[in-house]
Amino acid sequence: xSLALFYLPPELWGHEVRLEGQEARHLSQVLRIAxxxxxxxxxxxxxxxxxxxRKVGKKNVDLERVDENFQSQPEARAIVALAFSKxxxxxxxxxxxxxxxxSGIWLWQxxxxxxxxxxxxxxxxxxxxxxxxxxxxxxWLPEVKILKGGVDDLAKYAANADYRIxxxxxxxxxxxxxxxxxxxxxxxxxxxxPEGGFSARELDTLRVSGFSAVSLGTRVLRCETAATLCxxxxxxxxxxxxxxxxxxxxx
Numbered sequence: 001x002s003l004a005l006f007y008l009p010p011e012l013w014g015h016e017v018r019l020e021g022q023e024a025r026h027l028s029q030v031l032r033i034a035x036x037x038x039x040x041x042x043x044x045x046x047x048x049x050x051x052x053x054r055k056v057g058k059k060n061v062d063l064e065r066v067d068e069n070f071q072s073q074p075e076a077r078a079i080v081a082l083a084f085s086k087x088x089x090x091x092x093x094x095x096x097x098x099x100x101x102x103s104g105i106w107l108w109q110x111x112x113x114x115x116x117x118x119x120x121x122x123x124x125x126x127x128x129x130x131x132x133x134x135x136x137x138x139x140w141l142p143e144v145k146i147l148k149g150g151v152d153d154l155a156k157y158a159a160n161a162d163y164r165i166x167x168x169x170x171x172x173x174x175x176x177x178x179x180x181x182x183x184x185x186x187x188x189x190x191x192x193x194p195e196g197g198f199s200a201r202e203l204d205t206l207r208v209s210g211f212s213a214v215s216l217g218t219r220v221l222r223c224e225t226a227a228t229l230c231x232x233x234x235x236x237x238x239x240x241x242x243x244x245x246x247x248x249x250x251x
Contacts, residue, residue, distance in 0.1 A: 006134065047068060
């Protein structure tokens with residue numbers, strides 16, 4: 001039987017630790033886990049441990065570590081730069097991003113974004129990511145960046161990526177995003193535009209910055225659907241030996 005998982009920030013990790021706030025309430029009041037029981041903790045930075053509950057209080061829970069392990073990040077890392085929009089179901093996407101192993105999520109202010117980015121968005125995203133990590137057991141939380149400078153900030157942060165991919169529905173004579181393009185060792189940035197689409201200025205900036213245009217098909221996808229599809233293809237491709245991917249020769 002798998003252990004119930006809880007999140008503990010890395011700076012609070014140790015042999016004897018204390019859960020507080022929402023995590024403590026979930027353990028004691030929702031799951032009603034008693035002293036002497038074992039639970040799992042993750043720190044969002046690859047570390048996962050097995051702990052014994054020593055004391056359950058009204059506002060906090062004391063635990064003692066039994067053992068721990070560390071999981072390295074995958075060689076093929078993916079970042080999704082998702083344009084901010086009030087219409088996007090971010091909770092849905094955040095959960096899927098953790099399940100599919102995203103290394104980062106960049107929320108950027110698009111020229112056609114519905115609404116403006118605020119600092120509170122980052123905190124809300126963290127809570128959604130933690131919930132997803134606890135559900136699927138991924139010890140790595142994607143790093144969330146808030147790019148209020150729009151496409152210019154996006155281009156700056158993506159400059160050091162190994163691969164830069166631009167899925168966009170309104171284009172002809174470009175290849176479909178395939179497993180042969182995704183899931184390569186190194187860092188890949190996928191940029192997703194807002195519900196209102198990219199502006200001409202944004203497209204020019206992305207092309208000059210080395211983003212390669214690809215298609216996700218003839219249908220116009222919602223932002224969170226397109227972002228999840230990119231992560232799904234990336235994750236699937238990264239799990240397979242390259243020789244087994246369609247269009248590659250076997251040795």
